[in-house]
Amino acid sequence: YRCQLGRLWISFSLLILLLVILQVVEKLQGLLPSWTEVLTVEKAALGEGQHVDGISSQETMCKPKTDIVFLKVHKSASSTVMNILFRFGEMHNLTFAFPLKGGSQLFYPRHFLARFVQGFSPGNAPQFNILCHHMRFLQPEVQRVVPSTAIYFSILRNPVQLMESSFAYYKGTSAFSRVHSLEEFLSQPYHFYNPAASDSHYARNLMTFDFGFNPDGDVSPKRVHLMLKAIEASFDLLLISEYFDESMVLLKEILCWDLDSVVSFPLNSRDSSTRSPLSDSMVEKIKNWNRLDWEIYTHFNKTFWERIDRDIGRERMQREVRALQERQADLARICLQGRGSVAPKEIKDSSLLPLQYGNAKILGYNLKQDLDKKTEHMCRRLVTPELQYSHALYKKQFLQKFPQTHKTFNAPFLDAL
Numbered sequence: 001y002r003c004q005l006g007r008l009w010i011s012f013s014l015l016i017l018l019l020v021i022l023q024v025v026e027k028l029q030g031l032l033p034s035w036t037e038v039l040t041v042e043k044a045a046l047g048e049g050q051h052v053d054g055i056s057s058q059e060t061m062c063k064p065k066t067d068i069v070f071l072k073v074h075k076s077a078s079s080t081v082m083n084i085l086f087r088f089g090e091m092h093n094l095t096f097a098f099p100l101k102g103g104s105q106l107f108y109p110r111h112f113l114a115r116f117v118q119g120f121s122p123g124n125a126p127q128f129n130i131l132c133h134h135m136r137f138l139q140p141e142v143q144r145v146v147p148s149t150a151i152y153f154s155i156l157r158n159p160v161q162l163m164e165s166s167f168a169y170y171k172g173t174s175a176f177s178r179v180h181s182l183e184e185f186l187s188q189p190y191h192f193y194n195p196a197a198s199d200s201h202y203a204r205n206l207m208t209f210d211f212g213f214n215p216d217g218d219v220s221p222k223r224v225h226l227m228l229k230a231i232e233a234s235f236d237l238l239l240i241s242e243y244f245d246e247s248m249v250l251l252k253e254i255l256c257w258d259l260d261s262v263v264s265f266p267l268n269s270r271d272s273s274t275r276s277p278l279s280d281s282m283v284e285k286i287k288n289w290n291r292l293d294w295e296i297y298t299h300f301n302k303t304f305w306e307r308i309d310r311d312i313g314r315e316r317m318q319r320e321v322r323a324l325q326e327r328q329a330d331l332a333r334i335c336l337q338g339r340g341s342v343a344p345k346e347i348k349d350s351s352l353l354p355l356q357y358g359n360a361k362i363l364g365y366n367l368k369q370d371l372d373k374k375t376e377h378m379c380r381r382l383v384t385p386e387l388q389y390s391h392a393l394y395k396k397q398f399l400q401k402f403p404q405t406h407k408t409f410n411a412p413f414l415d416a417l
């Protein structure tokens with residue numbers, strides 16, 4: 001009887017032990033995913049390679065991207081985007097792929113070649129963080145300059161407004177120089193437009209041209225389809241300048257930056273006196289004349305909103321746009337005299353005067369006086385025009401590191417920055 005009682009006791013103990021084990025396993029199963037998540041998040045946040053401290057997207061933990069290709073499409077708010085990249089790159093000590101000898105463009109309108117970049121050496125692995133100066137895109141060459149993990153993005157503008165802006169800015173180019181108005185050009189474009197002229201792209205399908213394609217190519221559905229697929233294959237993100245603030249929210253999400261990294265003031269804007277009013281018939285003519293650009297724009301305007309719906313949602317987008325606009329209004333109050341842009345002749349500090357080109361009068365900003373040093377530093381960068389800022393960064397990247405190799409470079413105004 002004692003023996004039987006002993007066996008029963010052992011079986012009972014084993015049963016209890018089994019139940020305890022089962023409970024522990026069950027608990028572990030419940031816990032394991034969150035442990036794994038924590039580990040994954042930590043790994044993602046710390047990451048390997050280059051790391052930027054102090055920035056993380058508000059909603060997710062991810063590693064801020066620092067390798068970036070921005071195709072600076074003409075007349076599409078690209079200088080404002082470039083200023084954002086300049087400030088981020090400067091703050092985080094990133095290297096820029098500058099045009100040779102500190103030029104302002106990467107031998108545009110030629111297709112981009114890696115050897116147009118100052119400091120490029122064919123034997124080395126791609127070594128630059130940010131490529132953002134005007135270029136005509138050619139991906140295999142771009143890939144020799146930036147790491148393969150780089151994010152590629154660009155910004156598009158409605159071709160109707162883009163052409164109106166281009167007409168004012170590039171009035172001196174061959175297609176526009178003989179006409180008095182955009183209306184006159186559109187009345188018989190082939191009379192003024194010579195596709196063989198080296199500057200003809202400013203007058204037709206400028207976005208198509210900047211993406212590397214033939215602006216005079218035929219507009220068959222097959223060709224358009226191939227062009228759109230090629231752009232989609234090369235670019236992670238296409239922004240829309242008509243929705244600039246939404247674009248910046250989307251950009252900071254993709255780059256895993258915070259909202260403060262994408263604040264800006266509009267740069268390179270014309271004053272209203274050089275804007276031409278457009279009748280309905282002119283709008284139609286511009287769309288037809290720039291058919292390829294129109295196809296690019298309408299396609300990527302659609303995918304832009306699809307992306308917002310998929311990744312962010314309209315409600316959060318609205319919240320974030322509001323926060324961005326409030327931040328920008330605060331900055332305008334802190335930094336600017338009169339809180340807005342002013343005509344070129346009213347700009348008091350000549351180092352803040354934007355390049356004036358063609359028939360366009362390009363607006364600029366006056367900074368408040370008596371700002372403390374840190375605030376002045378931040379405000380000045382927000383309003384420094386593209387050429388001045390690019391020269392200053394070039395000087396910082398090359399002249400300070402290798403002063404003996406660039407003795408001839410002379411840009412006295414840079415010290416203000």
Ligand SMILES: Nc1ncnc2c1ncn2[C@@H]1O[C@H](COP(=O)(O)OS(=O)(=O)O)[C@@H](OP(=O)(O)O)[C@H]1O
Binds near residue numbers: 074271
């Ligand atoms: N934030 C923002 N939102 C919307 N639009 C903006 C913004 N910033 C600049 N702009 C407008 O972009 C035009 C200048 O474009 P780019 O800087 O690409 O020109 S350039 O090719 O570098 O010369 C120029 O257009 P126009 O004024 O019609 O010429 C600017 O007004």
